[in-house]
Amino acid sequence: MGIGSWLGLWFGLSIPAILAMYLLKRKFLDTRVPSHLLWQRVLKNLEANRPWQKLQNRLLLWLQLLAAALLIFALMKPFIWTSGGGKEHVVLVADTSGSMSAVTTAGTGQSSEKRLEQLKREMKDYIKRDAKNSEITLLSMSAEPSVVISREKDHSRAVDAVDSLQPYFGKASYDETLSLASALTRDETDAEVVVFTDGQWRGNPSSIPFQVPVRVVTLESPVGFNLTLQQFGVKEEAGGTTAVAVVKNNSEAPKSAEVNVYGDGKLLKTASAEIKPGTSATLTFRALTGAEVYKAEVDGQDDYAADNEAYAFSQSADTPRILLLTPGNLFLEKGLQLTGAEVVKMTVPEAGEDTLSDQPGETAMPEKKPDLVVIDGKAPSFTSQGKWKKLLERTPVWTLGGGGSKVAVNGAQPKLVSHPVNRYASYSGVYIGSVLDQKLPDWAVAIASIENHPAIIAGSENGEPRLSFLFNLQETDFPLSSEFPIVVHEAVSWLTESGGKSLGRFTAGSRIEVPIAADTVSARWVAKDGMAKDMKVESQEADTGEKGLSALQQIPPIPGLYAFEQTNNAGEKLEYLAESAADPYEAQRDNKNEGLAAISEHAGGAETTASKASQAPSDKSRGEQSKVPLTTLLAGLVLLIILVEWGVYQRGRSI
Incomplete structure (x- = not known):
């Protein structure tokens, strides 16, 4: 038994007060009065009483003293220790990082199970x-700490919450989750934090202050067999595509690694190497056939499957080929070259001129299909017929100016909307005298307007991006602005990357910028291959903001190959491919953090910090016991005594 507060003893003054009441109680003698004329003398005699008298054995006195004593005891907040009850509030911290998906045989005999189970x-x-x-209270960790349940008294719901835990393969919020546990118990005196982990802990937990005991339960998970596909890339060469894969042995014994390389789902080549513990081997695959997506896969099963696959995307579009149709514009040509693109210039006649080269069917097609066609001024007539028309229909197109009626805007400031082309543009100080007066095509939306007249429009037609500047560069001073090469770079980047190309490889759960087509009405992440497809991951809707789809999107948390699908009003789809990769930290089994600690229960709730990674020893005398307050029980006894006292008083036994 223990006492929670000795301040309750001050109520002990009530006991001498009760005794004083009985000591000073008036006692009168029975007197016979033969006539009412004698009442005056009797009243005088009544004033002669005995204020101090010997305490007598009265039941009412003992009941009152007992009630006072119980009230004093209750105010001292007494409690008793009971075994197995636990603290009033327990915060459970679950390590749900990617390494918890590894397979272990600890504690399960010959069968195996995942560490998370x-x-x-x-x-x-x-x-x-x-x-x-x-x-x-149950906390789990993903990109940010997550409160699964809070102060749940129904333990069946708590068990269900534990069963719902899933591994997170991105960069887990280790110390942030501990900080949240510390904040939740900061002002509590009967609480405990219990951390369940496999021992891998990124960060510096020893810097996090706690005012309650912290216990760390480390799972028994010995180092198993794990091969990690650290890097994978492809490069186009004269004899075909060359792929390079780097495999690391995170095991305690030498292992033979066999790696398969696929191109668009078809097996292309296989290579193997013997790898010593803790070292890496580089495997090279030459003369591979062309493909849009290449995949490297470690053949066979190991304890940690999240790092057995990697993807690489064809680099043929790294240096885009731009076909420039222009009567002559040095500023535009140099601006396109500054983007790093391969620019092929085709000189076309000025507006109004008629040459043989402008006759339909007589202009030769480019030898290689361009990644972007830029038309400066009025489009030549040969682009509207035959093979040229088909080329433009299936290629991104950027037009600048053109023929037709114009509207004078006299240098008014353009108003911009959010769009990748406008990312770094303001057009401050740029003079634009007039813009083309034409009806917006069905595919277009205005991304820049001057006095309610569209100046720049963008969108997607037949699944290909389109961009139009509705003013002639030669009639503005925009090419002299410092923003001009930046706008050209952003325009080329948006046009050449919006054709359903790859985004690259990213850590699961991270946020990246994705180009959003102007006419997109919905978008989602769709699992295409790898662990995500094997686990039948459902489609994940794209993140949205106040103005619709956000350009900043979160990579899905399950490793694998994904497509970011965009859909417009016509039902046309545009997709980007991206790889979601597991955090490489989770594959390293030697990352035991010495900052983890187990802190035994201490009195007074003094501030402490974690200092050593170990499992807290059980305190058989107190550590596995809990406080059960007796205040409610004592209050019930006092109420019962008051009821008995009232009954005694009514029966006249108080005198």
Whole structure:
């Protein structure tokens, strides 16, 4: 038994007060009065009483003293220790990082299970055994700390919450989750934080202050067999595509690694190497056939499957080929060259001129299909017929100016909307005298307007991006502005990357910028291959903001190949390919963090910090016990005594 507050003793002054009441109680003698004329003398005699008298054995006195004593005891907040009840509030921190998806045989005999399943079993055993009377708060970790349940008294719901935990393969918020646990217990005196982990912990947990005991339960998970596909890339060469894969052995024994390379789903080549523990091997695959997406896969099963695959995308579009149709514009030509693109210039006649080269069917097609066609001024007539028409229909096109009626805007400031082409543009100080007066095509939206007249329009037609500047560069001073090469670069980047090309490889759960087509009405992430497809990951809707789809999107948390699909009003789809890769930190089994600590229960709730990675030892005398307050019980006894006292008083036994 223990006392929670000795300040309750001050109420002990009530006991001498009760005794004083009985000591000073008036006692009168029975007197016979033969006539009412004698009442005056009797009243005088009544004033002669005995204020101090010997205490007598009265039941009412003892009941009142007992009630006062119980009230004093209740104000001292007494409690008793009971085994297995747990603290009043227990915060469970679940390590749900990617390494918890690894397979282990610890504690399961010959069968194997994932570490996360072992962690769930340990957590549920702890709730059942050591937190019978506790309120449960469960924290998990992903890109940010997550509160799964908060102060849950129903332990069946707590168990269901534990069963719902899933591994997170991105960069997990280790110390941020501990900081949240510290904040949730900062002002509590009967609480505990229990961390369940496999021992891998990024960061510096020893810097996080705690005012309650912290216990770390480390799973028994010995180092197993794991080969990690660290890097994978492809490069186009004269004899075909060359792929390079780097494989690391994160095991304690030499292992033979066999790696398969696929191109667009077809097996192309296989290579193998013997790798010593803790070292890496580089495998080279030459003369591969062309493909849009290449995949390297470690053949066979190991303990950690999240790092067994990697993807690479064809680099043929890294240096875009631009076909420039212009009567002559040095500023535009140099601006396109500054983007790093391969620019092929085709001189076309000025507007109004008629040459043989402008006759339909007589202009030769480019030898290689361009990635972008830029038309400066009025489009030549040969672009509207035959093979040229088909080329422009299936190629991104950027037009600048053109023929037709114009509207004078006299240098008014353009108003811009959010669009990748406008990312770094303001057009401040740029003089634009007039813009083309034409009806917007169905595919277009205005991304820059001057006095309510569209000046720049963008969109997608037949699945290909389109961009039009509705003013002639020669009639403005825009090419002299410092923003001109920046706008050209952003325009080329948006046009050449919007044709359904790759985004690259990113850590799961990270945020990246994705070009959004102007006419897109919906978008989603769709699993295409790898672990994501094997796990049948459902499509994930794209993130939205106040103005619709956000250009900043989160990579799906399950490793694999994904397509970011965009759909416009016509139902046409545009997709980008991206790889979601597991955090490489989780594959390293030697990342034991010495900052983890187990802090035994201490009195007074003094501030402490984690200092050593170990499992907290069980304190059989107190550590596995909990406080059960007696205040409610004592209050009930006092109420019962008051009822008995009232009954005694009514029966006249108080005198």
